Amino acid sequence: MNTRTLLASVLLAAGVAALPTAAFAAEDMGVLxxxxxxxxxxxxxxTVTVPVGIANVSDKPVTGVVAEIRVLNDVNLPTTFSNCRYYVDSNVEGALCEFDTEFAPGKVYEIAGLQVSVEPVVKKDKLTPVIVRMLTPEWxxxxxxxxxxxxxEAGRGTSVKTGTAxxxxxxxxxxxxxxxxxxVGFAGLSLIVPPAPVVPTAPSSSAPAPTVPAAPSSAPAPVVPGSAPASAPTSAQAPAVPASASASVSATATGGAAAAPATPGTGGGDLAFTGSDAATVATVGVGALLLGTVGFFVARRRRTRFVA
Incomplete structure (x- = not known):
C-alpha cells in the first residue's frame, strides 16, 4: 500500500471526507x-492550545504554505485567525490558513496559539485528534x-467564515x-474524566434511639438523734403472722367453727384455743368424765355390798 492510499484510508476512518486526488501528488504537497x-x-x-509544527525537510528554502486543520465530533475549532477560512460539514469543522513565511531548510516552525475546544459533555470515543495537512499555495x-x-469543503447550506482576531x-x-x-499529521487529545461526586448517604431509620440517663434516686433522709430508726415498720406494713396462728386459722376454716376473739384485759392478751389444741383438751375432759362416772358406780356398789 503506497503513502497516498494509506493517508486516504486513515482520513476516511477518522470520518473525514475523501481528499481531492491531486492533493496527494508529491509535486503539489511540496516538502513541508x-x-x-x-x-x-x-x-x-x-479550550486548550495544540502544538502543531511545520518542518522544511528539503535543502532549499520554501516560501508560503496553506495549512488545513480539521476536528471532528465533540472537538470544536474556534474561528479565531483572520488569515484562515472556517467551514463546517456535518460533524467536521475545518480551517484553511494561509502563510507567506519563508521556511529555512531543516527548520521547524510552530503555529502560534492554535487552539481547540471540547464540548462540556464529551465521550471518549468522540474525542478525536486534530488533523493537519500541508498544501502548497500553487495547488x-x-x-x-x-x-x-x-x-x-463546506457542507450544503453552510457559509464560509473569516476569523475575527x-x-x-x-x-x-x-x-x-x-x-x-x-x-498529514495528527495532534492527539487526552480526555481527563473528573471523578464522580460522592453522594452522602441518608442516616438509617433503624439507628438506635439515644440513651436517656436515668433520674437519680432520692437521697436517704438524715438520721436525727432520738428519733425512730428509718427502718422501723410503718402503720402501712402488716405484722408477720406466726406459723402456728396460720395453722390454726387453716384448721378453723376446715372445721367450720370460728374462734371467738379474746376479751381484752382477761387473758393477758392470749389467743383462744382453736383447731387441734381444742380437740385435745376436749378429749382429755371427756376421758376424765368417764373415769369419774365409773369410779362413782364402783364405789357405790362397794358401799352397798359391805353394809350389814
Missing amino acids: HVRTGAAVPVHPGE VKGQGGIDAFAAK GPATLVEATHPLSTEGEV
Whole structure:
C-alpha cells in the first residue's frame, strides 16, 4: 500500500471526507511536513492550545504554505485567525490558513496559539485528534483560491467564515515535537474524566434511639438523734403472722367453727384455743368424765355390798 492510499484510508476512518486526488501528488504537497507533540490533556468544556509544527525537510528554502486543520465530533475549532477560512460539514469543522513565511531548510516552525475546544459533555470515543495537512499555495490557487476551496469543503447550506482576531503566525518551535512526519499529521487529545461526586448517604431509620440517663434516686433522709430508726415498720406494713396462728386459722376454716376473739384485759392478751389444741383438751375432759362416772358406780356398789 503506497503513502497516498494509506493517508486516504486513515482520513476516511477518522470520518473525514475523501481528499481531492491531486492533493496527494508529491509535486503539489511540496516538502513541508507536519510535526506534532504529545497528546494534550483536556477536561470536558475546556479550550486548550495544540502544538502543531511545520518542518522544511528539503535543502532549499520554501516560501508560503496553506495549512488545513480539521476536528471532528465533540472537538470544536474556534474561528479565531483572520488569515484562515472556517467551514463546517456535518460533524467536521475545518480551517484553511494561509502563510507567506519563508521556511529555512531543516527548520521547524510552530503555529502560534492554535487552539481547540471540547464540548462540556464529551465521550471518549468522540474525542478525536486534530488533523493537519500541508498544501502548497500553487495547488490551492489551482482550486480557485483559499475562499473557493473552503466553499467546496463546506457542507450544503453552510457559509464560509473569516476569523475575527488577528492573523495566525509561525514561530520557531517552542514545544517538543516529533522528529519525523508526513504531509498529514495528527495532534492527539487526552480526555481527563473528573471523578464522580460522592453522594452522602441518608442516616438509617433503624439507628438506635439515644440513651436517656436515668433520674437519680432520692437521697436517704438524715438520721436525727432520738428519733425512730428509718427502718422501723410503718402503720402501712402488716405484722408477720406466726406459723402456728396460720395453722390454726387453716384448721378453723376446715372445721367450720370460728374462734371467738379474746376479751381484752382477761387473758393477758392470749389467743383462744382453736383447731387441734381444742380437740385435745376436749378429749382429755371427756376421758376424765368417764373415769369419774365409773369410779362413782364402783364405789357405790362397794358401799352397798359391805353394809350389814
